[in-house]
Amino acid sequence: MPVLPGAGFSTGSCNMDTRTTTRLLMERGVIVPDPGSVYIGDDVDIDRISGTGVTLHPGTRIIGEKTLIMAGATIGSEGPVTLDNTRVGPDTQLKGGFFQDAVFAGKNVFGSGAHVRGGTILEEEASAAHTVGLKQTILFPFVTLGSLINFCDILMAGGTSRKDHSEVGSSFIHFNYTPNQDKATPSMLGNVHQGVMLNQRPVFMGGQGGLVGPCRLAFGTVTAAGTIWRKDETRPDRILFGGALKEGSIPRKAGVYTGPGRIYTANCSYIAGLISLMNWYRIVRSLFVVDHLSEALFLGMRETLQSCIDERIKRLGDFCTRLNASRKILLSRSRGETTELIRIHEAIIQGWPRTLEILAREACHDHCNTVPEPFLKAITNKGSYIEAIKHLDTDTALTGSNWLQTIKLSIMEKIKL
Known part of the structure; x- marks a missing residue:
């Protein structure tokens, strides 16, 4: 139904430019239940927002000339969302949080409390639950992250479908910053040349655990819950487990690399x-x-x-x-x-x-x-x-x-x- 000028808009803090842009999007078919609570920056190109099946829930803030929202996307169903130069593929659900310079290839689901920054790509049907932080992270199709996860400087592949996917358990950390204050710590779970074919065994990282980068793990790797893993394992289909470090105190010289x-x-x-x-x-x-x-x-x-x-x-x-x-x-x-x-x-x-x-x-x-x-x-x-x-x-x-x-x-x- 065409929207009459000014209909349904609150004066609030929303400036005229935002109201006009929101109205134009609604006229093209974008669903905006509460137009007065949506902010759209002057630099946003509305031709990069599909009018088919897109929903912008209250508290949505869209900025950045590169921002893209494709058909069927739902933004902010659980809480406020900021999209800053983020590309949102078709049928993707970003439920709440901050997304900057990221790409979602399509049919992705990301829970509330997100903090997603530059260099992040979620390929088709990759997903994350609530309170997940990502940066410089690439997830191949179907990869699934649980809740309360910090997963930066990492690529993860593996799995063949939504029912057979690589997964990271809740409360998992990829340790990507060293005592020598460098970030030469990227980890690769699976690999690129086989992972893109979507025919490899999944990787499973047990919850309440961690991985110390840089690290390389083969397809089929499973880490037991509570394990913090520090070594490469290039043999496929292994179970990795380990307890707490043995207590001790030894001298340390800052700035020395032993490996x-x-x-x-x-x-x-x-x-x-x-x-x-x-x-x-x-x-x-x-x-x-x-x-x-x-x-x-x-x-x-x-x-x-x-x-x-x-x-x-x-x-x-x-x-x-x-x-x-x-x-x-x-x-x-x-x-x-x-x-x-x-x-x-x-x-x-x-x-x-x-x-x-x-x-x-x-x-x-x-x-x-x-x-x-x-x-x-x-x-x-x-x-x-x-x-x-x-x-x-x-x-x-x-x-x-x-x-x-x-x-x-x-x-x-x-x-x-």
């Missing part, structure tokens, strides 16, 4: 995985752009993924810089003698400029000429993205996985110590 090689390799592996994912986005996901809104969502995913790559390269660079001070401390301890640990420090420090150059170049390189043609033909025109991927037979999916893994391995070969 720089592992940290460097884990970060490079993570970045190489993100670069392979970028090629997946460019070459495969681009096939599913059908209109200007889906194009805006796709571009948002690419832009956000690029920001994740840039962030990880920056954090790795900060870590490499800190190794200079660590090396000096170790040299003073060894009275100038070069130990194996010092040699690893020096190899990373001296190699970083070349590594930086390679990672920056690879991040921009398009591998469209290397994708196997039979794989690309098999994935074209098969309905939605999820349907198309799940339609692939085992051999075709393996071909695609091998292509992505080759991209990652070629990068790792170029930058190895």
Whole structure:
């Protein structure tokens, strides 16, 4: 039903621009139960808000020229929501909280009390319950987070459907900041090249637990509730468990890195995985752009993924810089003698400029000429993205996985110590 000028609007603190914009959205079909309680910034492009099945509940605040809301989205059903340059895919429910520079690919559900910041991508049907904080986090389709979770600087894959999905139990933390004050701590649960095929065993992280980054865990990994895990486990289908640390007190020298090689390799592996994912986005996901809104969502995913790559390269660079001070401390301890640990420090420090150059170049390189043609033909025109991927037979999916893994391995070969 057309809305008469001024009908149903309260004077409140809502300025005329917001009232006008809200009225225009309602005329296009957006459901706004209490128009006076909704704020829409002057920089919001209303052509990026669908008029089909979108509901903006009381307390909704929308700002940012990049903000996108697609058909069927519901905003603020449990509490106030702020959307700041966030792309909201179709049939997504953001129930309450703060969302900034994030992307929701579609059919996502996020509970109230959210605090979601830049570099976050929830692919199709990934979800989170209440009071969850995310930043620089990528969740592949179907991944499910419980409540009271802090999950930053991490990528999680695994699972084949909403009934067979990777999950993180409530009250879980990814520890992403070290006593040496760096964030060279990204963790990858599963991997990119197999995870995108939606045919791998789920990963389950037990509640009341944690993971100390950087860490790599294979598909099928289960951590027992209450476990805080600190090591890589690249063997699939393992149960990991552990109790509290043994009590003790030992001397500590701030600024010393005792395992720089592992940290460097884990970060490079993570970045190489993100670069392979970028090629997946460019070459495969681009096939599913059908209109200007889906194009805006796709571009948002690419832009956000690029920001994740840039962030990880920056954090790795900060870590490499800190190794200079660590090396000096170790040299003073060894009275100038070069130990194996010092040699690893020096190899990373001296190699970083070349590594930086390679990672920056690879991040921009398009591998469209290397994708196997039979794989690309098999994935074209098969309905939605999820349907198309799940339609692939085992051999075709393996071909695609091998292509992505080759991209990652070629990068790792170029930058190895």
